[in-house]
Amino acid sequence: MSMIIQTEQLTKTFQKQHAVDHINMSIQEGEIYGFLGPNGAGKTTTIRMLLGLMKPTSGSVRIFDKQLNKHKLDILRQVGSLVENPSYYPHLTAYENLNVIRQLVGVPQKRITEVLETVRLTEAAHRKVKGFSLGMKQRLGIAAALLHKPRLLILDEPTNGLDPSGIIEIRELIKSLPKQYGMTVLISSHLLSEIDQIATAVGVVSKGKLIYQDRMSNLRKLAESTINIQCSDLEQAAIKLKQLELAATVEEEYISLGNCSNRSVSDAVSLLVHQGHEIYRVEERKQTLEQIFLGMTDGVSL
Numbered sequence: 001m002s003m004i005i006q007t008e009q010l011t012k013t014f015q016k017q018h019a020v021d022h023i024n025m026s027i028q029e030g031e032i033y034g035f036l037g038p039n040g041a042g043k044t045t046t047i048r049m050l051l052g053l054m055k056p057t058s059g060s061v062r063i064f065d066k067q068l069n070k071h072k073l074d075i076l077r078q079v080g081s082l083v084e085n086p087s088y089y090p091h092l093t094a095y096e097n098l099n100v101i102r103q104l105v106g107v108p109q110k111r112i113t114e115v116l117e118t119v120r121l122t123e124a125a126h127r128k129v130k131g132f133s134l135g136m137k138q139r140l141g142i143a144a145a146l147l148h149k150p151r152l153l154i155l156d157e158p159t160n161g162l163d164p165s166g167i168i169e170i171r172e173l174i175k176s177l178p179k180q181y182g183m184t185v186l187i188s189s190h191l192l193s194e195i196d197q198i199a200t201a202v203g204v205v206s207k208g209k210l211i212y213q214d215r216m217s218n219l220r221k222l223a224e225s226t227i228n229i230q231c232s233d234l235e236q237a238a239i240k241l242k243q244l245e246l247a248a249t250v251e252e253e254y255i256s257l258g259n260c261s262n263r264s265v266s267d268a269v270s271l272l273v274h275q276g277h278e279i280y281r282v283e284e285r286k287q288t289l290e291q292i293f294l295g296m297t298d299g300v301s302l
């Protein structure tokens with residue numbers, strides 16, 4: 001699978017402050033890459049550099065395996081983006097607004113109908129944009145970004161300010177793009193739950209630094225699990241479990257066993273039963289993604 005975005009030591013400094021600090025970002029083809037970080041972490045600044053809207057202080061950007069500063073037009077012709085709230089002609093319809101952009105990017109008129117369908121705005125096509133909800137305006141923004149069939153779509157906080165149903169609509173739309181059109185998507189957000197539901201890969205940025213980057217499936221594997229056993233006479237039970245060389249700690253109402261195999265759980269339960277303890281509950285608790293990220297970002301919640 002080929003690399004769609006690769007940055008090397010990408011840095012942007014404003015008045016001696018590193019807004020983006022030596023970031024090495026890698027995004028593979030077909031991924032939905034969630035670019036996650038608290039407000040002010042450096043997401044928008046990074047995205048502006050990826051789109052050639054801002055010059056890096058140092059470092060470089062490669063997109064489609066080409067150097068951005070040398071092949072800017074060629075690259076950007078294959079990139080669609082939605083950065084900040086898009087502006088429209090309010091007194092024109094959705095169709096008419098897209099027609100203006102279509103003429104600029106030079107694609108046939110039938111693309112308007114296609115993209116309106118993709119973002120589920122077909123029925124609202126001939127309504128004036130001034131009556132659109134924020135969610136409909138965001139979808140129209142995505143439709144505009146899709147007109148020229150980009151290989152890469154970059155969306156900066158596309159669900160900001162939307163109500164729950166607007167968020168679900170945008171989420172489902174974005175999820176469908178790699179499958180339907182083979183597109184790669186970069187989406188930024190300060191909401192972990194959003195990235196968790198949408199992304200196949202993730203990069204976490206905090207204070208300008210990329211502190212974690214991997215596939216979502218690997219991130220989930222980081223979640224440590226513990227087995228909690230509620231039984232009679234906890235103190236005695238914990239002493240007996242030491243025979244099995246399991247790290248057992250006594251909490252208020254249960255014994256907690258660190259990451260252990262199915263075999264160890266089965267041995268522990270059977271030992272306790274044979275020693276006359278009553279078992280009330282055996283539960284697995286996993287660290288949540290929230291807890292993993294709090295650990296990564298020095299307690300700054302996402």
Ligand SMILES: Nc1ncnc2c1ncn2[C@@H]1O[C@H](COP(=O)(O)OP(=O)(O)OP(=O)(O)O)[C@@H](O)[C@H]1O
Nearest residue numbers: 014015019037038039040041042043044045046190
């Ligand atoms: N043009 C600028 N001049 C000076 N400082 C800037 C400029 N643009 C951004 N910054 C600073 O750079 C840091 C990163 O900002 P950036 O907008 O990239 O963060 P973000 O992660 O996108 O946050 P948000 O979600 O709030 O937009 C912030 O401290 C911000 O104040």
